[in-house]
Amino acid sequence: MPLPFLTADGVTDADEDEVLAHADHERWRRPYRPGPWRVALAALLLLLSAFMLLATMIVAFAGGWGGALACLVAALAVLGSALQMLRVGVWVNRTGLRRVGFFRTRTTAWNEIGELRTVQQPVRWLGLPRTVQGQALTMSGRGEAEPPVLLTDHSADFLSRGEAFDRAADLVGAWAEEYRSPVPA
Numbered sequence: 001m002p003l004p005f006l007t008a009d010g011v012t013d014a015d016e017d018e019v020l021a022h023a024d025h026e027r028w029r030r031p032y033r034p035g036p037w038r039v040a041l042a043a044l045l046l047l048l049s050a051f052m053l054l055a056t057m058i059v060a061f062a063g064g065w066g067g068a069l070a071c072l073v074a075a076l077a078v079l080g081s082a083l084q085m086l087r088v089g090v091w092v093n094r095t096g097l098r099r100v101g102f103f104r105t106r107t108t109a110w111n112e113i114g115e116l117r118t119v120q121q122p123v124r125w126l127g128l129p130r131t132v133q134g135q136a137l138t139m140s141g142r143g144e145a146e147p148p149v150l151l152t153d154h155s156a157d158f159l160s161r162g163e164a165f166d167r168a169a170d171l172v173g174a175w176a177e178e179y180r181s182p183v184p185a
Contacts, residue, residue: 025093025094026093026094027093028091028092028093028098029091029092029093030089030090030091030092031090031092031168031171031172031175032089032090032157032164032167032168032171033157033164034086034089034156034157035155035156035157035158035159035161035164037126037156037157037159038085038086038088038156038157039086041085041156042082042083042085042086043082045078045079045081045082045085046079046082048078049075049076049078049079049082052071052074052075052078053071053072053075055071055075056068056071056072056075059071084102085102087100088100088101088102089151089157090150090151090168090172092171092172092175094179095109095110095179096108096109096110096112096113096179097110097113097139097150097172097175097176099148099150108139108141110175110176110179110180111180112141113139113140113141113176113180114139114140114141115139115140116137116138116139116140116150116169116172116173116176117137117138117140117147118135118136118137118138118169119135119136119138120133120134120135121133121134121136122134123135123136123149123152123153123154123155124152124154124155125154125159126154126155126156126159127155127156132154134152134153134154135152135153135165136149136150136151136152136153137149137150137151137152137168137169137172138150150172151165151168151169151172152165153165
């Protein structure tokens with residue numbers, strides 16, 4: 001069974017005539033793969049939710065409907081957290097750049113982006129409060145005081161994968177160059 005999400009660019013040999021996800025620039029897509037740290041943590045949360053659903057079933061068969069409902073709600077919360085964790089990151093399409101966080105998503109049109117730069121600065125290690133010196137892809141928006149950080153080389157997607165960070169930063173920059181309208185002088 002072919003797994004197209006595991007190929008380098010989403011291309012499979014099966015059907016070359018159908019429209020591929022990477023060729024459709026109207027769809028939101030992540031220009032990089034989720035990192036192993038992000039996937040491993042999501043897998044652990046999915047395993048935990050499976051055990052919680054099993055506990056829900058046991059409590060329901062024992063007749064404790066209130067406890068079963070509480071276990072079900074908790075299991076669905078853990079399941080939703082795992083799925084949202086996999087969505088976190090930078091997404092691009094023809095209209096703009098979308099920064100998906102765990103609790104908040106912000107979309108910026110390409111013509112509102114001033115400049116994308118890779119800079120050396122203190123970055124958060126795996127999203128924790130601890131900071132280390134690393135690289136960050138920043139976006140200077142028009143009218144913003146401090147440029148927001150889009151990607152870091154110490155995030156759950158790029159820790160110990162420096163080449164993948166460079167490739168992702170280049171891809172986001174290429175999307176910006178392609179779809180950003182020139183600034184009127």
